[in-house]
Amino acid sequence: MLWIESLAAAYGQSQALQDVSLAIETGEVVTLLGRNGMGKTTTVRAIMGMLGPVGGRVTGGRIAFDQAELVGLASHVIARRGIGLVPEGRQVFPTLSVEENLIATARPGRWDLDAIYALFPRLRERRANAGRNLSGGEQQMLAIGRALMTNPRLLILDEATEGLAPLIRAEIWAVLERLKGEGQAILLIDKNLGAVMRLADRHVIIERGRTVWTGDSAALAAAPHLREQYLHV
Structure with missing residues (x-):
């Protein structure tokens, strides 16, 4: 690979x-x-x-x-x-909502919004919140979710x-x-x-x-x- x-x-x-x-x-x-x-x-x-x-x-x-x-x-x-990347420092889009962050680079495949929200229920609860208003842990969940939404092989x-x-x-x-x-x-x-x-x-x-x-x-x-x-x- x-x-x-x-x-x-x-x-x-x-x-x-x-x-x-x-x-x-x-x-x-x-x-x-x-x-x-x-x-x-x-x-x-x-x-x-x-x-x-x-x-x-x-x-x-x-x-x-x-x-x-x-x-x-x-x-x-x-x-x-x-190849999907969860970068050092998370680097979520600060002014976009959780949901906007997730769909910004999405590609078709198994990982869609419902699948990410099932993986990280906290993101569903905060889907309308701006990235900058999340805790560090929530931002990391979002960064992982955003990378998975590209449906990467690696x-x-x-x-x-x-x-x-x-x-x-x-x-x-x-x-x-x-x-x-x-x-x-x-x-x-x-x-x-x-x-x-x-x-x-x-x-x-x-x-x-x-x-x-x-x-x-x-x-x-x-x-x-x-x-x-x-x-x-």
Whole structure:
């Protein structure tokens, strides 16, 4: 499905990614792990064709989705190919209502308004509220719902539960478990190592813009030195 090989990217003269490689197969949940500033969000921006607006560019390597090259494509073209993004910081449309946020980028498919409201009943209750008037947890639900409304084959979540209250985090994890059970492919960035180890099929650790380790949860659990060296857990 998604295949990244030796990806390199820069902001101006500063090389942000040196050699990132990862792969996600249909129905897999894969995490991208690493300390802050190691290149996780830059990798996501490169996948989505969003480096240009923040002064960055891909300088090497390949990104392919269903064997078609993504590097050089506009972000809206990449999204239409079947990749949905829940960005860091949520980035909901602040002046649009919940319902307007959901339908703004909707594409036909299984995920429609009724399905999203069933997944997140709180959004139905607040469907007329402006995005800026929602709590942080509600905005994250909205960001996930908006991405699902594109009916993506691959869902990317950057910092899925950061800064959320424990009850909201638990609700988000339950939703991700459900999506995995339904065969949704997911690329996930999150600092909650215990939760991601329970959810994910495989993990990719990056350090200073390089992939330094790839393996499943059992292998990561058996390697405390990796967690200490690269994740500070």
